[in-house]
Amino acid sequence: LKRSVHRHKQILLSAVVGRSxxxxxxxxxxxxxxxxxxxxRRYDTSPVTPVTKDIAPANDKKAENETSKPQPMIFALMxxxxxxxxxxxxxxxxxxxxxxxxxxxxxxxxLIKWSAMHMKMEEGNGTLESPVGFFxxxxxxxxxxxxxAGLSDTHHIMEDMEEITTKAFADGxxxxxxxxxxxxxxxxLEHLKKEEEIMMPKxxxxxxxxxxxxxxxxxxxxxxxNNTPDFEFFVKFANEMLERHPEGMPRVRVFDHALWxxxxxxQWGVYDKWIKETISEKSYQDLQAVL
Numbered sequence: 001l002k003r004s005v006h007r008h009k010q011i012l013l014s015a016v017v018g019r020s021x022x023x024x025x026x027x028x029x030x031x032x033x034x035x036x037x038x039x040x041r042r043y044d045t046s047p048v049t050p051v052t053k054d055i056a057p058a059n060d061k062k063a064e065n066e067t068s069k070p071q072p073m074i075f076a077l078m079x080x081x082x083x084x085x086x087x088x089x090x091x092x093x094x095x096x097x098x099x100x101x102x103x104x105x106x107x108x109x110x111l112i113k114w115s116a117m118h119m120k121m122e123e124g125n126g127t128l129e130s131p132v133g134f135f136x137x138x139x140x141x142x143x144x145x146x147x148x149a150g151l152s153d154t155h156h157i158m159e160d161m162e163e164i165t166t167k168a169f170a171d172g173x174x175x176x177x178x179x180x181x182x183x184x185x186x187x188x189l190e191h192l193k194k195e196e197e198i199m200m201p202k203x204x205x206x207x208x209x210x211x212x213x214x215x216x217x218x219x220x221x222x223x224x225x226n227n228t229p230d231f232e233f234f235v236k237f238a239n240e241m242l243e244r245h246p247e248g249m250p251r252v253r254v255f256d257h258a259l260w261x262x263x264x265x266x267q268w269g270v271y272d273k274w275i276k277e278t279i280s281e282k283s284y285q286d287l288q289a290v291l
Contacts (some may be wrong), residue, residue, distance in 0.1 A: 069290050073254060074213050074260035077222070078134060080255040081118045082192045084238045085111070087245035089185050096178050104177065105169045112162050114237050117230065119155055121221045122195075127130045131223040137216055138202055141209070149198060154191050160234055161187060217262045225269075235259070239278040252279060253287050260291055 023239060088111040095104040124133020135146040144154065161184040169176035225231055244253035256275055260268055275285050 016087060064219075070257070072257045074217050074258050075199075076215065076254045077262075078118075078121065078199065079196070079239065080242060080251050080258075082196065083091075083247075083251055084241045085115055085118070085188070085192065088237075089188065089239035090245065091241075092181065093185070096174075096181060099174055101169070101174055101177075103174060104174075108165065108169055109179070110237055112166070114232070115158075115162075115235060117225050117234050120147045121154065123155065124220065124224060131220045133224060134221055135200075137206075137220060139200065141206060141211065142202055145198060146204065149194065149271075151198070151199065153193060154194070156193060158184070158188060177181070199212055214262055217258075222262060235271055235274045237257040238280045240277055243279045243283055250286065253290065256287050257290055260287075 041149045089108060092104060092107050092111060095107060096154065120133070122134045124131050124136050135151060161180070165177060165180040165184050168180045203213070204214075221274075225234060236253060239252055242255055258273060263271060275287070
């Protein structure tokens with residue numbers, strides 16, 4: 001009898017440990033993208049599945065493979081979007097240091113175009129009608145946290161700095177462009193960090209509150225840009241930057257997995273082609289493996 005009780009305790013412990021190691025934590029990879037090591041146990045709120053004879057037999061490889069696939073992290077579209085911006089700024093720095101005016105102008109134009117679309121997802125359409133954007137959702141659920149932090153005000157400051165830098169590039173004044181860009185870069189890095197300090201914990205809080213994160217992303221964030229002619233550029237530029245600047249993490253795969261999760265089959269049929277045209281075959285196969 002004692003041996004039987006001991007054996008059942010071992011089985012139950014194995015099941016609990018196995019379930020925890022397959023955490024569906026929304027921000028595990030996203031947190032690592034910011035260079036912070038996270039304790040999975042702290043963030044894994046998934047219930048432990050009771051042990052029964054009918055659950056995933058040890059020899060059922062298909063069931064095992066299905067449950068081991070990483071879950072899409074919907075708001076990686078926002079968090080890893082910051083890595084798109086950081087990667088582009090890193091590349092732009094290289095061009096500027098080499099005093100390559102033409103390459104700098106071209107990448108700068110892409111960077112501010114992509115950033116404007118990302119900001120649109122945050123700001124929404126500027127009214128109380130959908131799509132309201134990420135900031136309105138955070139304000140609504142967390143006592144005007146975005147307004148109190150002045151995040152929208154920071155966007156206006158960044159736009160003013162973009163105008164100054166754009167003019168310097170247009171004038172062909174490399175020294176002035178370099179000076180303006182360095183100021184912009186410093187301010188933008190601080191701006192991204194400040195947003196992340198609010199965004200990351202509050203998205204986790206919304207998940208714990210049971211709020212419809214997928215619906216939010218589809219109807220209140222992506223809807224601001226995914227029906228525009230520039231959405232192809234948005235997807236391709238994100239893939240280009242994230243694949244070039246992985247920093248040891250699957251950033252491009254996580255971004256595209258999130259996009260897949262919030263797309264209709266018809267939409268994904270289009271987006272999938274754009275992605276395949278942009279990233280390497282290996283990166284594309286890594287993505288297919290998790291879908």
